[in-house]
Each structure stands twice: as C-alpha cells, then as structure tokens.
Amino acid sequence: MEKYLYIALFAPLVSSLFSALFTATPKKQFVGIVASFLIFSAFVSSYILLGHIMDGGEPIHVEMMTWMATGNLYIPFGFVVDQISVTMMMVVTLVSTIVHIYSIGYMDHDKGFNRFFAWLSAFVFSMMILVMSDNYAGLFIGWEGVGLCSWGLIGFWFHKDIATWAANEAFIMNRIADLGMLIGLFLVYWNTGTLQYEGAFAAFAQLDTATLTWIGIFLFIGAMGKSAQFPLHTWLADAMEGPTPVSALIHAATMVTAGVYLVIRSNELYSLIPHVGLFIASLGAFVALFAASMALVNRDMKRIIAYSTLSQLGYMFAAAGLGAYWVALFHLMAHAFFKALLFLGAGNVMHAMHDELDPFKMGGLKKVMKWTWIMMTIASLALAGIFPFAGFFSKDTILEAAFAEHHMVIYGVLLFTAGLTAFYSFRLVALIFHGEERYKIFGIHPHEAYRFMLIAMSPLLILAMIAGVFQAPFFEMVEEILGAAEYHIHSHVTLWIMLVGTQIFVGLAILYAYKKYGTWSSVPDGSSKMENSFIYKLLYNQYYIPYAYEEYIVKPYNEISEILWTKVDQKIVDASVDGIAGFFYSAGENTRDMQSGNLSTMLKWMVAGIIILLSLAVVFGLAARYSGEIMAILSGLGV
C-alpha cells in the first residue's frame, strides 16, 4: 500500500517538474495531457488507499526520511493515510484531476500554458503534503507550499497589475496567519516535545487548559488565514483575479479548506478546549452570514461564488467548532464538489463572455450554454441545500448539529444564511442564464465550452447530485478517528419540521431570486434607489473593510516605511554615525588654525602649556598641603 501512497504523493510533483521543464517553451498540448494523467494516477492511488481504509485497513504510516533533527527536535518527512487524510486526498485528487483536464481547454490560448500546469501540479503536490503529513511541521510545509502556489496562480497573468497585487495580498495575509500557526507549532513542541500528531495528541491530555487554549488559538489563527475567516478574508475575493480553474481548485475546493482540515485534524486538541471550539463556531457562523450578505449585491460572478465559498467555510468551522468534526469534513467534501463545479461553470461562462464577469451584462445564456446552465443550476441547488443534492446532506447536518448542541443563536444564523445562500446563488443563475440577452449590447457572441471540458466536469456534476449517498459510509469510516456521534434530534417531529421548514425557506428564497432577477432586462447604472441605499452600499463595498485595510494598514505601512527610511535611518541612525566622524573632522578643521605657522604663536602655545600645567600643579599642591583644612571646611559646610 505504501507504493500507492508514494504515487499519490509524488505523481503531482513529477507532473509539476515535468511541466516546469517546458515553461520557457511555447505551448505544448501534451504537457497538459501528461500532467492530467499523472494527477489522475494520484487520484487512482488515493482511491485504492480509500478502499483500503474503507475496508477497515490499518492507517498507513510511513517515514520517508529525516528532515530536521537537532537537539530534542526530530522532524521526519512522515506521511500517514488515515480516514481523515484519505478523505482529503480523494477530494484533492479528484477535483484537481478534473481541473487539470478542464484547464487543457480553458488555458488553450494562453501563452503560459505549460507554466500553468507546472504551478497547478505543484499546488496539488503541496496540498497532498498538507493533508498526508503525519506531523505539524510537514503540514506547515504543505501549508506554505499551497500558499506559494496560490500566489503563483493568482498572479498567473502577471501582466495584470491587479492580479499580481491580489497574489501578493493573498500571500501576505496568509503569512500573518502563518505566524500564528508557527507560534502554535512552537507551543506544541515546547509543551509536548514533538510535532508528530501522535505524540502531541497523546501529550495534550496532560497539559493544563491554559496552555491548550493558547495552542488552540494560535493554530486556529493559522486556519483563519488559509480559510479566509474574518478578519483575514479580503484576499479570497481578490484572489478571483486568477484563472478560473485555479479558483475552482484552490479557492473553492481545496486550499481554503485547509484551515478546516487543520481543526479537524487537531480534533483531539479542540475536544479538550470546548470554549475555543465555541469561539470557532461563533466566528464560523458570523462569517457565514457576513460573507453571504456581501454576496447578495455583488456584481462580479466569481466574487459572488467566492463569498459563497467563504460562507460555506463558515459553516464548516461552525460544525468543527461545535465538535461535529465529521460533519465539517463531510461538508468540506461535498462543498468541494459542487463549488468546483460552480466555478468551472463560471469559467465556461467567462470564456464564452470573453472574460466578462458582471452577470448583469449577461442574461439568457441558457440558450447557447445549455450544459453549463444545467451544471450550474444543479451546483447551485446543491449549494442551497435542496434535497436530494449534496448540500442537503452536509449543510443540514450542520444545522442539526447546531440545534442538537443547543446553540440556538448559531443555528438561527446558519439557518438564515442558508436562505441568503439560496437567494444569491439563484440570483446569479437567473442573471446569467435567464432573462434578456443583455450581452448583445456589448457585441459578444458566446459559445459553449469544449466538449471535453464539459465531460471533465461531469463527475463533479454527478457527485454534486449524489454525494449525499456517501454520508453513511463516510460516517462509518471516520467515526473511529473523529469519534463523534451522529446528530439526531431527539424528536422525529422536530427533525421533520426542521427539515421541511428549511427546505421551504430555501425554496422561497430561490423563487424570490428567480422572480426578481429571472427577467432582468437592463444593466444597472447605479441610479436605482436600491443601489443608493446605505445597506446596498455597505454590502457592495464589502463593509468597507478592504477600504479600511487600504487606508489604515497599507497606506500607513507605506508611510511609516518611508519615514523610517528617510527620517530615522538616514537622518537619525546614519546621521549620528556620520556625525561622530564629522565631529572629528570638523574639530580638525576648526582647530587647525592653532597651527598658524607663526613662530610667535607656537612659542605662546608652549608657554601656555607650561602655565596650564603650573596652574594645575599649584591647585594640586595647595590641595595636598592644605588637604586637612579643606576637608575640615568641606565637612563644616556639610558636604
């Protein structure tokens, strides 16, 4: 089985290196094919491993080689395939295989075709390390690795200033969180003496709550960055500047869920500190609502989906925070499928619309893009949690979990958010695919995507529809390691009321969206009443948070840097050094006239020297002679 582990892990690396060989050469179709094939082989390996685990096989644990070893610190390159990681592996390899194949078509006309695959495969490799590592340090490698690849892919079209800016923003913001994570690692190491999950988890039980709380907080800070939780969320929306397959893979299905993965992976830690868990859950619920609210009014197709992702991440955290780790993981998986599908569909639309992103400028596309329309609609249904699609099983379980844990506020928020989710999802679908063909104003001739792209997307479509089926086997599989009970509402009646009520609520939201936007006919120009309302502006401007960051963090940082350089470094630190040197030099310049060249002056100096010495001698001689008296006088004075 280890063989499959290595294939799963290193096939993406090989793919990446292979593609990287051709980065400097013009587009080669086979690069994409080879890369996709290699990723697919990783998927197959993962599938075999999944089978192994599902069959109740022992988790596979290998230690490849030593990485760092000094003092008491010992960090190997160790990998583990257990229930959690194999789930993640499946998600990652599946979605990435699809995205790879999809990208062959999507990036068809791009100069950086080969480079794209190098980055994309590298990302898969990093993600595999992240999920497969058996220790926190290895996780951190993957953690940073995905950050790097995300940077490379967001800024893939590096000629676009906004894209590279977004890439840097994403990287830096993640780094802030990474610091928290790093501190978390240090805490783990110095308190448990190891960074291996096994050893650390075993040692957690002996630690006092305060320490554990700190560890939990810092690790979660790491998770917040990667999963774009408030207040580190702004990068995710900006990251949509990258190519759409990237958004699908990284910013929907895999990387952003790494934070959730971390929390799930550290479930033994968070189980010990439920108060931190509650905080996580609350934050998750808040973000779910917060992101959904921004998605309501946004006019950028990809951003809407990005906010939706953010919102769903909030759901996951809410679940994980409440101790429903398996639910979180399941939602993670299901979400990966339908959200990737949604993004890829959006990619098709973008392709068709020549990179136009404003859904108000589209409309009526279902005629030319039938398959895409179907896919996106189903994905949206899944997202909205309509029975029997994937979202229903995963998201509703979260609601149940919140309800069962008696956190009614969280439950209420999540429920309300579910309605919002449905609304904005179908607002998007309605605006894009229904109504008048507004794109004609702009002279665009949309066309359906390549067939093979659609075929590549089909597995996702199927999974988005049927993922709910896996809920039971999945629970069975992860139960052992995540040890959580199924969340059953005690009364069946209550359960049914909840389920049906939710469905109706969501359904109404969908209908409202269709009603409002299904027949939209004009491109808003900012003059309507709604667009001028305070709420709209607040939401449209993302609560002014990016603006605040720009004004109160970025700009001051620039200014302080400038001041530190020009004022402090040059005018104070350096100037004082030069000042010392200058002091000596100017002392020389000012006193060199002492050497006037006039003999008379020179003689006077000699005599003056003698006089000075004599005066000192007299003072000293008198002091010596009358030292007794002087002492007496001084003591008389009370000195």
Added chain:
Amino acid sequence: MLDHILSILIFFPALAGILGFMIDKKSIRAYGIAVGFVEFALSLWLWFAFDSNVSGMQFMENLPLIPSFGINYILGVDGISLFIIILAAFFTMIGIASLTKTKNEKNMIITLLFLQMTMIGVFSALDAIVFYVFWELSLVPMLYIIGAWGGPLRIYASIKFFLYTFAGSLVMLVGMLFMAYFFYQATGTWSFAILDWYRLILPESFQLWLFVAFFFGFAIKVPMFPFHTWLPYAHGQAPTIGSVILAAILLKMGTYAFIRFSLPLFPDASVFFMVPIAVIAIIMIIYTAMVAYAQKDVKQVVAYSSVSHMGVIILGTFALNVEGISGSVFLMIGHGVVSGALFLLVGVIYDRRHTKLMSEFGGLAHVMPRYATIFGIMLMASVGMPLTINFVGEFLSLLGFYEQSHILTLLAGIAIIVGAIYMLSAYKKMFFGNITKDENRELKDVNKRELLALIPLSIITIWLGIYPKPILEPINNSVEAVVQLMHNKSTTVEAKERIPNVSGIVISKTSTREAH
C-alpha cells in the same frame, strides 16, 4: 597533508594571489577559476575527512607564534565553522567564475583570492589574536573591491565600511586583551587560545563588561541595529561580487563570533543580555524590513533584507539552546547562499541595464523568464518558504528562542510577514506588469556564465531545504558541546535555568587538551 589542511586552505589562495601578479591580464580569469576550484575541492575534502560524530575541534594545528605573550597559531574546525569555510570557498569560486568583464580584472581576482584567505582564516582560527588578524585583514580586500569597482559613492561607502567595522573591532581587541589578562591572572600564563579561555570561569560582573566589549566588534560586523548603516552603503555601492561575498560570508563573521566567543566565554552575560539583544534583533527584523520596503533600489532591498535576516540569526543564537543555535548556524549558511544568489541576480540585471532602480524595470518576466524563475526561487527562499534552505534555519531559530520568551518570539515572527511584504513588492515591481521601458524589451535572459553560478545555488537552496541533515548533524553535535559548556560554566541561577543541560553529551569530547 590532512594535518595541515587548514593552513593549506588558508594560504593556498594567498600564495596563488601573489603568484597571480605574474600572470598575463588576459589569462587571469582562468587562473582565478582554477585556483578557486582547487580551493573548493580542498574544502570539500575537508568535509569528507571531517568526522561528523566528533563535536570538538578537528584538524587542529598549533605553532608557536609569540609564545611569550601567549599568541599561537592555532587552527581547527568544528561543525559550526566547517560549512562556512566551504561556503566561502564555494562563493569565491563561483564569484570569480561569474565575474563580468571589469576594468583591472587582474587586480580584482587577486584581491578576491586574498579575501578568501582572510575569510577562511577567520573561521578556522582558534587563537583570539590570529582570529583578529584575519578578521581585520578581511577589511582590506573588501575596501579595495568596494572602493575601486563600486558605484558613484564608492569611496564614501568603502571608507565607512572600513572605519566602522575597524572601530568596533578595536573595542573587541581591548576586550580580548582583558580576557587574556584575566586568564593570565588566573593561571599565570598568557594565552589567547580560545580553547584555553573556554576553561576560564569569570565572575558575572567581568563577563558583562567583556561581553559588551566583544559585542561592539561583533554587532557592527553583523551588523546589528543601530550599527547597520554602513551595510546599505557598502552593498549599494559595491560591485556584484563584492556584495555577494560581503553578504554571504563577511557578515557571518559576526554571528559566528558570537557563537565562538560570546556564548561560551560569557554564559552568564549572555543570559543577562539575552532580552536586550533579542529586542535589538527584533528591531532589526521589523525595522529594517520596513526600511527595505521603502527602498527604490533593488540592491538596497536585498541589503536591508540581509540585516533583517541577520536579526533572526542573532535571535537564534541567543536562544541559548541547541535548537536555536543550530538553527542560527544553519541560517548563516542558508542566508549566505540565498543573499549571495540574490546579489548575483541583481548583478545580472545591473550588467544589462546599469541601473538598479526598480522603477526602471517592470515586466521583466516577459523577456527574462529564466531570470524571473531563479529570482523567484531565491525570493521564496528569502521569505522562508519551507523546503528551502532558509526555512530550516529560521524555523529552528525562532523555535529555539520560543523557549526563552514567547512574546518576543511572536514579535520576531513578524519577520515572515514583513519579509514577504518587501520581497514580494520588489518582485512585483521588477517582474510583473507590462514592460514600460523600451530598453527592457530587448534584454537577454541569463546567459551560461551566469547560470553557472545561479544553478548550483538554486540546487543547494532546495537540496538543503529538503535534506538539511548532512549539514545540520555536524552542526548539531558541535552546538550541543557549546551549550553543554555554557551550562557547565554558568554561575548564576538564572543562567543555569536558561541554558539547558544537554544530557548525554560527554563534555570531554571538546576537551581543551586537544589544543596542547
């Protein structure tokens, strides 16, 4: 020959330099590369022959120089110095190999060979005065390199570099003389042998003063805030090769000296000054990173980034535990490789455009993809991406210091944020966007000669990031000995607590008997 391999390593380049005067100007380059290669091969042989399991000094040589004053020519290497020596040999080799056409090429190459002598001398000297000799002597070739081949402010920069470091090291010299005097008082004989000094346990008050004296010498060399201002000038004005060697090797002298002198000689003082120095280190990290961000000149960015990284090294050193010190030693290697490579990269573009202002570039990734790639790799190494060489060192340094102070480590950890900020923004300014200047449209990508230097560096960067063990293990062994020595020598309660007792290490391995 192995008995004298260190002497050979030191004086072979010097001899070659002297003989180099006889070589015709046109052929000097080949000569330089050949000598550099032989020296590098010798240094590799040293590594090969080095016994990684021994924590003490190896290949010791001892010749009387001024025995009546206790000055002897004592050499030796341990895991801490070994790799810096190899790095020095390596960088001189590739430095000469990648040298662009300059005026007075012959003088440059001969100067580099002399510089190499002094660098290897510093890292293998085990007598304080011999150490000092090489330490000071290293200023001269560097002075010449900056002053003769540098930019418009080269003379100012070179003199500033020289005098600043010279002044600092003179204070250190006084400290050394005091140390020798204390040794004389304690034992009745003069000795400047470091291993002899290791045996001397000083009262804390003496330690504090001596620590401060040594600190001046080392801190200016490192350079630590607020003594760092010579560095931007030196780097900004120096020719590429000068910056490369300066960043890669010369700065390491200071941090190396902290580990070789300050820690084992003054363990109590090290503990006493740990927090203030950590604060300085943090200021270095954050402050210089911010200053780096404000730079217009890409070389200055790299220069200030050096200061910032040196802050992490200092922090690791003053973690006073095996993890931290090993990390800082490793980071010295890592930073040497990475910053050296970055300066080489800056040199590549400077050779083509004769400007280093970032505003002159933009969109270079279009015309110079290979260049952009290598720059990107080094950039990522510089910001401490895992699986690159710098991460190992940075991680261990911070990890080590975390044991001493949580909050300070948290502050120091900001390094990974601010580092990313200035590096990425510099990269963005240079490589991303569209080409705006016509001069940049026809730029040639890196050529073979440049790749000759850059490819090995990239390989090392990644190789040691993935598999640091071959280097980390010998470092670890020697560092454990140092930490144990510190623990044994420390007198105050706090120091005993702060400096871990490395169990299982037999201190006799580093016995000073080997020196005699």
Added chain:
Amino acid sequence: MLSPINVSLESLNLITLAPMLIPVVGALLILVIDILKGGLDRSLYVVLSVLFLALDFGALLDSAGVFGKDGIVLGLFDVMLIDGIAILAQFIIVATSMLFIPLALTHKRFHEFSYPEFFALFLFMISGFQFMVASDNLILIFVGLETASLALYTLIAMHNRDKSFEAAVKYFTMGALAAGFYSFGAMVFYALTGSVEINQIATVLAANGYVDIGYVLVGVVFMLGSFGFKLSVVPFHTWTPDVYEGSSAAMAGYMSIVPKIAAFVVAMRIFEFLVHSGIAWLEFILWIMVVVTMTAANVWALVQTDVKRMLAYSSISHAGFVMAAILVGTTQSNSALFLYWVLFSFTNLGSFSMLWISRQKQLPGYQKTDHSFDKFSGMIITSPMAAIIMAIFMLSLAGLPPFALFWGKVYMISSAVTGGYTILALIMALNSAIAGYYYLKLIVYMFMKDPIASNVDNNGELYVANATLALKSIIGFAIVGTIFAFLAINPLLEFITTFVYNSGY
C-alpha cells in the same frame, strides 16, 4: 689644600664610552678627509658613515653582552649609565641611522647630501643621542641633547630651501625655549635634592617622603614642557608638522624616530619614579596629555592635504600613544614602548622613504606641495608595486594586523589593560580608528581614484623619480620587516623584556 686624586683606570670603565666615541671618530675622520681632499662623492661619506655605524652597532652588541652578564654598568665617575634601556635605545638609534643614511644616495642630487659636513654632523648627532640616553646625569643629558639638537637643526637647514630654513629656525627657537624649561626644571630638582642625578633625586625625594610636593610638581611641569617639546606632546607639538614639512622626507622620517626614542628613554628615567611614587597629579596630567596628544594629532591629521604633513601629525599621535607606556609604567609597558618603537621605526621610515623616492624637484601645476594627496592618484595603475608597498605601510601605521605596528599596538594596549588603565586602553584603541581615516585617505587616492593623465604617459615614473638601488633596498628591507614582523616579535619581545626588566623599569 687639594690632595691629588687617584683614579684607577678600571673604575672608569672606559669601555662604556666606546659606542659613543665611534661616531665621533667617524665624524672627525670625515671632516679630516674633506679638509685633505674636497669634492669627493657623497657615496664615500655614506659608506663611511654606514661603516662607523656598523662599528657602533658592534660595540653596542658588546655592551649588550656585558649587560646580559653583569647587569647595569656605570662608568666614568658614574656619569655613564649603561643599562638595558640605554642599550635598547642605542640599538634603535644606530640601526635606524644605518637605514637612514643610504637614503642620501638618491637619483637626484639634494643639497644636504652633497657636502661632507652633513655626514659629520650626522655622526655627531648620533653620538649626542647616545650620550643622552646613556646617562642619568641631567647635565650630561642636557649637553648630549643640545649636541644632537644643534646638529639636527643644521641638518634640516642644509636641505637648503626656504621651507627648510623656516623649519630649522622654528625648531631652533622653540628648542631654545625648551632648553630653558629643561634647565629650570633641573634647577628645581637640584634645589630640592641637591643632586642632578636622577637616581639620587629619586632617593632623596623618597627619603623625604615627597613633602615638598609643590616644588616637585614645578620641576615636573618644566620637565614635561621640555620633553613634551621633544616628544611633540600637545601643546608643545607645534613645531612638528612644520619641521617635517620643511625638511626632506627622509630626514622627517628619521626625526620621527630617533630623537624621540632618545627623549623617551630620558622621560622614562625622569618620570618613571615619579609615577611610581604615586603622585596622582602626574598620573592625571600624563593621562590627559597622552589622550589629548593622540586624539588631537589624529584630528589634525584628518584635515591635511599633504601626505608628509599628515604623516607628521600621525607621528605625533604615535608618540602620544607611546607616552602611555610611561604613564602605565610597568615592565610590560616599558617593553611595549621599545617594541613599538622598533616596529614603528621600520614602518615609518619606510613610509617616509616612499615619499622620498617620489620627490620631484619641479612641481607640476596640480600639485601644491611636495607630496600632496593628488600626486598619488591612481598609483595602483601606473606603478602597482609601489602603491601596494605604500598601502602596506599605511595599514601598518593604522595598526592593521598582521603588519608590524599591530603587534606593538596590541602589546601596548595590553600593558595599559594590565596596568589598570581601562579607559585609556579604549581610547588608545579607538584612536586607531580615527587614524584609520587619514591613512585610508592615501589608500583611497592610490587605489580608487583615476590616475593623472601625465602620470599614465610616463608609466608612473614620478613615483620612482628619485629611486636608486640603495633607496629601493632600504624600502625593501622596511617592507619585509613590516610584513613579516610577526616572526620576529617573539625573540624581540623576550630580548626587550629581559633588558627592560633587568634595568629595573
């Protein structure tokens, strides 16, 4: 009535006179040769001088042997005092003179070396210095000092141009004033103790327990004034830069070494016991003088535009540095003084010789003085060897290891450290950094500036305008000594320490 005095010849120890008499004989011989046949070439006199100096050196070796065996030798009614420091100082004086005198064999002809009187006066001067150091009788010291000084004034003036006369007159006049100070100081000591012999003075003062501290201080002040002049201690230093500038470079180099070591030895004899007697005032004053001299001279050197004048200030600074030895007053510090001065003699004479071989007679337009910094621009291009040698001398003067003066500096600072003068040690060390600037300035000109066009054309001939084999050999000797000094430090140090220690210092 007077009774005849019987003096046995053995008790006179006439042999103690041998080293001083040899140069006197040589001088007289030169004068006689000149009278018998004038117009002979200078090479004859140079070689004769060297020969006599070699004889002198041989005699000194003999004295050293005697000292090694029997310790301090007194001679001729105890006026002559041949102790370790006298021998060491004479070694330095004679050896430096031997190095100096071949510098007369320049390519161009200069006035002073064209006449035999120069060499005669030179030898007289050496014997004057030798008498000065080999006695503790203030009278003989005074007479020896004046003999040497008067000869020296003339030697300076014999360079025969306006500046040299000016220099000689300034030196002379200030010297006369210093002679007044000296005699006044001696008078005070005589008044206090009834003796003019230093050891006697010390004995009497100690016996009295320094009750007349006020008088002692007056004497000390005037002695400080007089030796401050000789050693060019600030503020008695004002003659130094002018005199160095006015005299030929070779002479300036010589003056920076020989008269000073003679003065140092006498200063050591006079001040050592006073410092040891615990006169806090003297310690304080010496401390101030040392620090001020070192620092102020360095500061003035910073702003010079002429290399020779810069070196003049630098030698003031070096003298100040070495003065610290007298302040510290331990065996180590006194040994350090001699060690330093031996090493300094090589280096400084070498650097002045480098100026000397580049001395032109007509100055080109861009050059205001004989050795302005501009002259050395881009020397590394036009004559690399000379530039490197000059640079090494400069680095050695700056105290950069492993060149000669570094070892002197280390030992000197170490002696300050050992003697408990921590702040002083720091100031001494940091002064090297200030000094570094102006030494570097020359290096900057030589290595980093572009050469002047006319120098490129004639292939750097300018820098060896005056070179002959003799000069080159001397420089070669100096540079080898400067670079490989570290090999000689140990025997030198042992030798010096033994001699100093056995002399009771």
Added chain:
Amino acid sequence: MEIGLNHYLILSTILFAIGLVGVMRRKNLLLLFFATEILLNSVNIAFAAISHYYGDLTGQMFAFFVIAIAASEVAVGLGLLIVWYKRHGTIDLESMTSMRG
C-alpha cells in the same frame, strides 16, 4: 635681613618670566634670541645660589654647561638667521609663515 635661597629663587623666577615675556613678545628673531639668553641666565643665578647654599659644586657645574650651551646656540642660531637674511632681507618671524594648518 638675611638673604636666603628663596630670594634668589624668586629673583630667578622673575627673570625667567621676563625672558618668557620676551620670547612671546618679540617678532624680531635676533631680539627673540636675546630673550632665550635671559631664560638661561636666570636659571644660572638659581643654580649658583643653590650651589652656594648647599655648599655643593654641582650647581656651578650646571651653570657652567648652560653657558657653554648658550654660546653654541648662539652660533647655530645666528648661522640660521644669516642664511634667512641673505634670502629674504629680514629676520622678522612674520616672514616665516609658509607652512601652516
């Protein structure tokens, strides 16, 4: 009224001071040399007096040598002045300021 050693010493000091005034004041080198003679002579008085009061001849010896030295100085000093005068027609020390700084 007994004349003691102190009287002579004070006299000597006063004369020495006069000499110093001359040294500092005179711009004509010849007259300046006069002042240096005063310096030496003033010391000679003190030497003779001390010698007298101690009944010791050393002081007289010193004074004797001081006279010899003064005489030699005159010879050299005048020689220098003559050379200077031949070239410049003046022996004013203001004419000797070519070197400074």
Added chain:
Amino acid sequence: MFEAVAFYLFAFLTIAMFFITVTTSQALYALSALAAGMIFISGFFFILGADFLGAVQIIVYTGAVMALYAFGMMFFDTTREVKEKKGNKFIVVGLATLSAVLVVAIFAAPMLSSNVLALYPAIEGAGNTQSVGLVLFTKYLIPFEVAAIMLLVAMVAGIVLAGKKMDLSLTLLNAEEIEQMDAEINKKVLS
C-alpha cells in the same frame, strides 16, 4: 647686610636691564641692556662665591656671545626701530605674570629640604676655581668633552650655514644646472 644690599641692588639692576631688553624698540638698547644684565648677573656669582663662574660669565657672555650678537646686528641692519605688533600684549604679559606669580607663590614657601647632603662639596681651603676644576675634570669630564663636541658641532654648523656653500641650493637646481655647475667647478680646479 652688605650681601643684602648687593643682592637687592643687583636684583634691581638685572631686572631693569632685562626688562629693557625685552621691551625696548631699539635693538641697540636691547643689546646693551642685555650685555649689562649679563655683567650684573656675574655680580651675583661673585656674591655667591662662584668666582670662576662669574669670570666665565663675563668672558663668554659679554665677551663672546655679545660680540657675536653685535656682529649679527650689524649684518642684519637692525639698528632701525623694531616694530612689535600690538594687540596680543595682554596674552603675553598675562601668561608671563601668571607663570611668575605661580612659581613665586610656590617658592615663597620655605624650602624644607635645605638639609641636603652636598655630594660634591666645595673643598675646604681651596679656591673656587680649584674646586671647580677638580669636579669638572673628574666627575664632569665626560660632559665637558661632550660640550667640546657640541661646540665643534656649533662651529661646523655656523660655518656651513653662514658660508658660501648655502648660496646655491642644489635642492632647487635641476639636474642639468647641477651638471653645468660641476663642470665649471672642475674647470676652475683644472685651470
């Protein structure tokens, strides 16, 4: 009493003479006053019983040195009035007065160690000159000989400096001029 009168008389005279020497603007006055002062000083020597010294003072100083100065004055034509710059008189007088006051202040206190053992006492019954001779040619033989050398040096120096050798400066001549000069000398020698 006689001693006291003589002391104060001579003291007054020497001070006055020397004061004139340093203050007068007439070089001739200065010279005369100096010579007179020198002679008065010899008076002290005689009072103090240093007959030999007194004689030497008159002969050497007044005879030789003053004669030299007189010749010098004639040569330099300094008979005209000498102008001294004013302005820094304050410094001059101030410094000198201060020094005098300081030393006087110290010397005004009685010499405590006047019970010093005379190392070279004047010999009972012998005249001053004899005693001096005895000390001079035993103890101070070497200084005496060195003084002889010194005088020789001074003589050589005087001749060199004041003689014709300094008239033409070889230092300032360039090589061709020197050759030409040498050739002329050789011609003279040959002819």
